Amino acid sequence: MAQLELNGLGKTYAGGVRAVRDIHAVVEDGEFVVLVGPSGCGKSTILRMIAGLETITEGELRIDGIRVNETEPGARDIAMVFQNYALYPHMSVRGNMEYGLRNEGRPRAEINQRIDEAARMLQLTALLDRQPRQLSGGQRQRVAMGRAIVRNPKVFLFDEPLSNLDAKLRTQLRAELKALHRKLGATFIYVTHDQVEAMSLADRIAILNGGEIQQLAAPLDIYRRPANRFVAEFIGNPAMNILEGHMSDDGWVLMDQGQPLLRLPSPIADRAGQPLAIGIRPEHLHPAPLGEGQQTHALASLQVKVDFTEHLGADCIVHARLENGATVALRLGGNARAIAADSPLSLCADPADLHLFDRQSGQRI
């Protein structure tokens, strides 16, 4: 159980590539933090720096207030679960789990007791004498977790642990992982590129891009108030619709090349005549009621032409095109009827659901 402090952590590789820069974060005791981002964003590098597998070239890492930059991985009191499990292929499940404890020189009785406990927690008791090659992917992943649990570390590190499993198993293990976190009450740091895993597991999500933290906040805060365009487009599926244009001189309409894209119910006076990007989540777009003019005066409205409709069972995603060629997606309920291609459609959205971004910096306004 520990607090983790990242003070301006950075990594520059020998070739001069700066993979990670200026990471400031405090992970509280017992917190589940997920690092998420596209590949090459530096999330794994951060995890490996915390583990001690990668040297830290800038900044400082503290576990429970003690600087560990120079501490060997084995002495940091962390445990790590790898993407490819990294089980020792020639050792039984028990051998894999006890190897770290044996190296610490723990007494036999304590080792056995800890293994029994962890095996019971992960339903591995029947498998303790098997070899890793006799196990399925999900079982191997459990053994890898068991190997971490028996060490009773201050911090658990997970490097995309579920990405080699099929979708159904991933959902199941995700739930188990969440339950495990609740049971152990330990500090978890988890790297993934899967936003569903991030949203469902995390107490807080750190979204990374280009080696920098874009936003560090609770999942719903990130979803509802993305700090910038990158976060807005990264989280959410289908991605948030972003309309790019200039505000008209009176501040009522978002224009692109002289065409109106989005009419607002009230003007944005301080951005009048300036470039602006407006984001709307697919589920916040609705087809306008037929008798136009009555309730719609309080809503933002836009005109689109339908491209095609995807029926996903619970949802129905309509892909459409604006006057200037930009595409938008809207999410309708599972009962929605398919809309014929090329038919025009009026859409509206609550102005409270609009996200305004600066077009140069991409920051939220």
Next chain:
Amino acid sequence: MVENRPLARALTHFALIMGVFFLCFPVWMAVVASTHPADALSRAPIPLWFGNQAWENYSTVLSGGIAAAGGVPVGQMLWNSAIMALAVSFGKIAISLLSAFAVVYFRFPLRMVFFWMIFITLMLPVEVRILPTYDVMVNLQLLNTWGGLIVPLVASATATFLFRQFFLTIPDELVEAARIDRAGPMRFFWDILLPLSRTNIAAIFIILFIFGWNQYLWPLIITTDESLYTVVMGIRRMMNAGEALPVWNLIMATAVLAMLPPVMVVLAMQRLFVKGLVESEK
């Protein structure tokens, strides 16, 4: 060839049987010759079936040796060969495992220079460096000793290279997991690398044992003391019997005996070797 045509099948079988015949005939002749009295082999029709002198021939060879060939009993020569072949192969495996471990897992200055130095010696045949090596052995006063017989053959670029290639296929995550599990470098080597290399070690052991067993030139140069003679040297010396006729029956008996240990090693290790090829655990 895979099609079922009788003529093609018959031809294939004929070719294969001929191959087997040419391969096995000399061995058959050696075994047959070792069971006849000496004069039977000097007469015109060479016997193609077993004689009745097997017991006599083999016991002469094993206990007494042949007076004309220095009289060293073959039993002792076999023993010498075994010691030398085992020491050379174990020494080679130990040293090349460690040097491959160093080259793959440690970052030290001039690492690649050392690797290429090891690699380049692959291209030098033993015969090229035999004179300087002999000179070094003389200066170290290792002539006619086990040390002189074994030590110069122990370094092996080939085995180092093979182990290096194998270590490179071991996933980095395994090393990292071991580091997190508080295994130091030697513990990692002993607990993880060595068990994983088991089948590779077996394969290399087969090759190295036969290499050590069949050494001829080096033992011939370095030893003059009969108590250090190896069996391969011994066979050669028996044939240089001077004035007398070579005693082919005894020579062949010795040759058969000299063949047995490598054959046994291959048969014993083959299972492990094949097992290593079949089950891919990584």
